[in-house]
Amino acid sequence: MMDKYFDYRKHKTDFKTEVIAGVSTFLTMAYIMFLNPVILADGGFDFGGVFTATVLATALACFIAAFYAKTWPVGLAPGMGINAFVAYGVCLGMNYTPAEALGAVLVAGVVFLIISLTPIRAWLINSIPKSLKLGIGAGIGLFLAIIGFEIMGLTSDHPVTLVTLGNLSNPLTLLGAGAFISMIVMEKMKIKGNIIIGIIAFSIIAWITGFGQFNGVVSAPPPMTHLFAFDLGAALSASMVTVIFTLFFIDFFDTAGTLTSVANVSGKIGKDGKIQDIDKAMLSDSASTVAGALMGTSTVTTYVESAAGVKAGGRTGMTSLVIGLLFLSCIFLAPLATSLPKEIDGAALIYIATLFVRNIVDIEWDDIAEAGPAVLAMIAMPFTYSISHGIALAFISYAAIKICTGKTNVSPAIWVIAAASVISFVVA
Numbered sequence: 001m002m003d004k005y006f007d008y009r010k011h012k013t014d015f016k017t018e019v020i021a022g023v024s025t026f027l028t029m030a031y032i033m034f035l036n037p038v039i040l041a042d043g044g045f046d047f048g049g050v051f052t053a054t055v056l057a058t059a060l061a062c063f064i065a066a067f068y069a070k071t072w073p074v075g076l077a078p079g080m081g082i083n084a085f086v087a088y089g090v091c092l093g094m095n096y097t098p099a100e101a102l103g104a105v106l107v108a109g110v111v112f113l114i115i116s117l118t119p120i121r122a123w124l125i126n127s128i129p130k131s132l133k134l135g136i137g138a139g140i141g142l143f144l145a146i147i148g149f150e151i152m153g154l155t156s157d158h159p160v161t162l163v164t165l166g167n168l169s170n171p172l173t174l175l176g177a178g179a180f181i182s183m184i185v186m187e188k189m190k191i192k193g194n195i196i197i198g199i200i201a202f203s204i205i206a207w208i209t210g211f212g213q214f215n216g217v218v219s220a221p222p223p224m225t226h227l228f229a230f231d232l233g234a235a236l237s238a239s240m241v242t243v244i245f246t247l248f249f250i251d252f253f254d255t256a257g258t259l260t261s262v263a264n265v266s267g268k269i270g271k272d273g274k275i276q277d278i279d280k281a282m283l284s285d286s287a288s289t290v291a292g293a294l295m296g297t298s299t300v301t302t303y304v305e306s307a308a309g310v311k312a313g314g315r316t317g318m319t320s321l322v323i324g325l326l327f328l329s330c331i332f333l334a335p336l337a338t339s340l341p342k343e344i345d346g347a348a349l350i351y352i353a354t355l356f357v358r359n360i361v362d363i364e365w366d367d368i369a370e371a372g373p374a375v376l377a378m379i380a381m382p383f384t385y386s387i388s389h390g391i392a393l394a395f396i397s398y399a400a401i402k403i404c405t406g407k408t409n410v411s412p413a414i415w416v417i418a419a420a421s422v423i424s425f426v427v428a
Contacts, residue, residue, distance in 0.1 A: 002015060002318060003015065005070070006018070006070060006316040006317060006318045007316070008316065008318075011071070011315040011316050012315065013313055013314070013315040013316060015318070017312070017313040017314070018073070018313075018314055018315075018316060018318035018319050018322065019318075019322050020312050020313065020314075021073055021309035021310070021312040021313050021314025021315075021319040021322070022073075022309060022314065022318070022319045022320070022321070022322020022323045022325075022326065023322065023326065024192050024308045024309045024311075024312040024314075025073075025074075025075045025303075025305055025306055025308050025309035025312075025314070025319065025323050026075070026322070026323045026326040026327070027192045027193030027196060027308075028192060028193060028194075028195070028305035028308045029075050029077060029303050029305040029323075030193065030195075030196045030326075030327075030330070031195040031196050031199060031348055032054065032058070032077045032078060032080070033051065033054050033055055033058070033327065033330055033333070033337065034196075034199060034336075034337050034340055034345065035080070035345055035348060035349065036050060036051075036054045036077075036078045036083055036297065036298070037050040037051040037054060037337060038151075038340075038342060038345045039083045039084055039087050039088075039147075040083055040086065040087050040098075040297070040298060041087075042087050042088065042092070043086060043087030043088065043090070043091030043092055043098065043101070044091050044092075044097065044098050045087070045091075045098045045226065045296075046222075046225040046226065047222075047337075047338065048222025048223070048225070048334055048338075049222060049223060049224055049225030049226050049227075049296055050226065050296065050297055051221075051222060051334050051337050052221045052222050052223070052224050052331065052334070053224055053226060053227070053292070053295040053296040053297040054077070054078055054297050055221075055327055055328065055330055055331050056224075056295055056328075056331070057077070057078065057288070057291060057292035057295045057297050057300055058075075058076065058077040058078070058300070058324070058327045059324040059325070059327045059328040060288065060291055060295075060324070061076035061077065061284070061285075061288035061291065061292065061300050061324075062075055062076055062320045062321065062323045062324030062327065063320070063321065063324045064076075064284045064287055064288055064291075065281070065284045065285075065288075065302075065317060065320040066317035066318065066319075066320035066321035066324065067317060067321075068280055068283070068284050069277060069280035069281045069283070069284040069317065069320075070316060070317035071268070071276065071277050071280075071315075071316060071317065072259075072262070072268075072277065072280070072281045072284075072317060072320065073262075073266065073306065073309050073310055073314035073315055073316055073317065073318075073319030073320060074258075074259075074262060074281065074302050074303070074306040074309075074319075074320055075302075075303045075305065075306050075309070075319075075320065075323040076284070076285060076288050076300055076301065076302050076303060076320075077300060077301075077303060077327075078292060078297045078298050078299065078300055078301075079250070079251065079254065079298070079299050079300070079301035079303075080144065080349075080352055081140035081141075081143065081144055081250065081254075081356070081387070082247065082250050082251065082254075082298055082299040082301065083297075083298040083299075084140075084143060084144055084147055084387075085143075085246065085247070085250070085386075085387040085388070086101050086105065086247075086298045086299075087298075088147060088385065089243075089385070089386050089387055089388060090104065090243055093385060093386060094239075094243070096234060096240075096243075097231065097234075098226060098229070099226075099229050099230055099231040100231045100233070100234035100235065100240075101298075102226060102229060102230040102231070102293050102296065103230040103231045103232045103233070103234060103235030103236075103293075104234070104235045104240055104243045104244050104247060105230075105247055105289065105292070105293040105298055105299050106230050106232070106235070106290060106293035106294065107232070107235045107236070107240075107244050108244045108245075108247035108248040108251065108289070108299065109251075109286060109287075109289030109290040109292075109293055109299070110290060111244070111248050112248055112251055112252055112285070112286035112289060113283070113286040113287060113289075113290060115252070115286075116279065116282040116283045116285075116286045117283070121279070121282060123413075124252065124413065125253075125256045126411075127411035127412075127413035127414070128253060128411070128413065128414075129370065129398070129410075129414075130362070130363075130364070131363045131364050131367075131370040131371060131373070131374040132373060132374055132377065132394055132395070132398060133253055133257065134359050134360060134362055134363050134374060135360070135363060135373065135374025135375060135376070135377040135378050135394060136249075136250075136253075136374075136377045136390065136391055136394060137254070137257075137356055137359055138356060138357045138359060138360045138374075138377075138378045139377045139378040139379070139380065139381035139382070139387070139390045139394075140250070140356055140381065140387060141352075141353040141354070141355070141356025141357040142353065142356075142357060142378055142379070142381060142382040143381040143382050143385075143387055143390075144349050144350075144352060144353040144356065145349070145350055145353035145354075145357075145382070146382040146385075147346075147349055148346045148347070148348075148349030148350035148352075148353060149166075149346070149350065150346070151342050151343065151345060151346030151349065152166075152173055152176045152177075152342075152343045152346030152347055152349075152350065153166045153167060153170050153172070153173040153176070153343055153346070154166045154168075154173065154177075154346075170343070171209070171211045172206060172211050172212065172341050172343040172344070173343050175202050175205060175206055175211065175341070175343065175344060176202070176341075176343035176344050176346055176347035177347065178202055178205075179198045179199065179201070179202040179344045179347040179348070180198075180347040180348075180350055180351055182194075182197075182198045182201065182202070183195055183198040183347070183348070183351045184351070184354075186198065192308060195348055195351060195352070198344075198347070198348070198351075199340060199344055199345070199347075199348055202344050202347075203339065203340045203341060203344055206341050206344065207339070211341070212339065212340075212341040213339065214339050215335045215336075215338050215339045216335035216336070216339070217333065217335055217336045218332040218333060218335065218336075219332060219334055219335050220332070221331045221332060221334060222334050224295060224296055225296065226295070226296025226297070227294070227295060227296050228294055229296060230293060230294070241420075241424065242388050242392065242420075242421075242424040243388060245388075245417075245420065246387055246388040246391055247299055249391060250299070250387070251285070251286075251289060251299050251301050254301055254302075255281075255282060255285045255301055255302045256282070257304075258301075258302045258303065258304045258306070259275065259278055259281050259282070259302060260275065261304060261307060262302075262304075262306050262307060262310055263275045263276075263278070265307055265310045265311065266310045266314075266315055281302070285300070285301060285302050288300040288301075289301070304355075309323075357378075360374075360378070369401050369402070369405060369407070372397065372401065373394045373395075373397045373398040373401065374394070376390075376393055376394050376397050377390045377391065377393065377394035378390075380393045380394070388424075391421070392421035392424060392425065393421075395414065395417045395418045395421050396418050396421050396422060398414060398418070399414055399415060399418035400418075402414070
């Protein structure tokens, strides 16, 4: 039955290969079930509720991709970077409640869903300069890094310099450093699942040495405390416009970039340069964001780690189905999630940050008019502790530079986003 539905022969694959591909991708993105609750809990969310929502939203998103976008071997889950924006930017920075933040995620998901059904999708993908996309992606990485440094204990507050070196004599901070190094070494050795292996291995060391508290492995799933707990009142207010735009922007362009990367590896780009069935993949992603918000977690997006499964031979939605089933089987691991020392979770955040930042190599460094706004986005996000401010400053500077240099023949989207960014600062 699976053979007929996914048409393995047409895609030059088979059941065994698809299962191996699904396991490969699962191992590379399994860390999200542990890190997402840690990050959102800092913003006032219930840890257990987010854990359950993360697992179920991930499984459902993968099932949607498997059976609707069935030619895409991808994994979907709550996105790193977006969850940090929700926790530290929206909840802690802007003092919105988790329910109000989920309302914004839901509205952004609905907007994405509507745009995915219209020609606006292609127009938007082609309208944002590559350098800005790369700079914003790197900025999100640096934003994750500064959060990771704080969680890991590598930095602490200072009244004069604002930030200074943390307490390096803390055994858990040292274990976190070891975890980070091990993740780098394992990637260098091409070991799949390096993040989750590093987290678990060094957590075990913490438990054995008595520096960490082991709470068990399995139990009944925690209740979904944020299920249908969204508040649309604040989400539809003027002050939330920039938040909704940021959530939409990150999800939309992150998804587009990830799907393009996967398409390159899997041979889904036709002779005309168009990506086959990208409309179904985008629709699956946006529908998953809506479902995730209803369940009680931040924006669900397509994971670039899907490339691991593609490289293992995955070519159909069967890969997504396997990923979803594996996540679903982890629904009973909440005690294990609460047992992981936060310093080791922080190390994983710093490692993930390096993956975001390394794409700056593709920025047009020879053109300062392109590179300048990209770098501004990169440094503004961690220094203002806000992804939305980094995006706004990048677009404003990009538009201003184009006006001052007489290069005004750019997409109208640049002017619209820049103007909206100026207004957001004025009314803030």
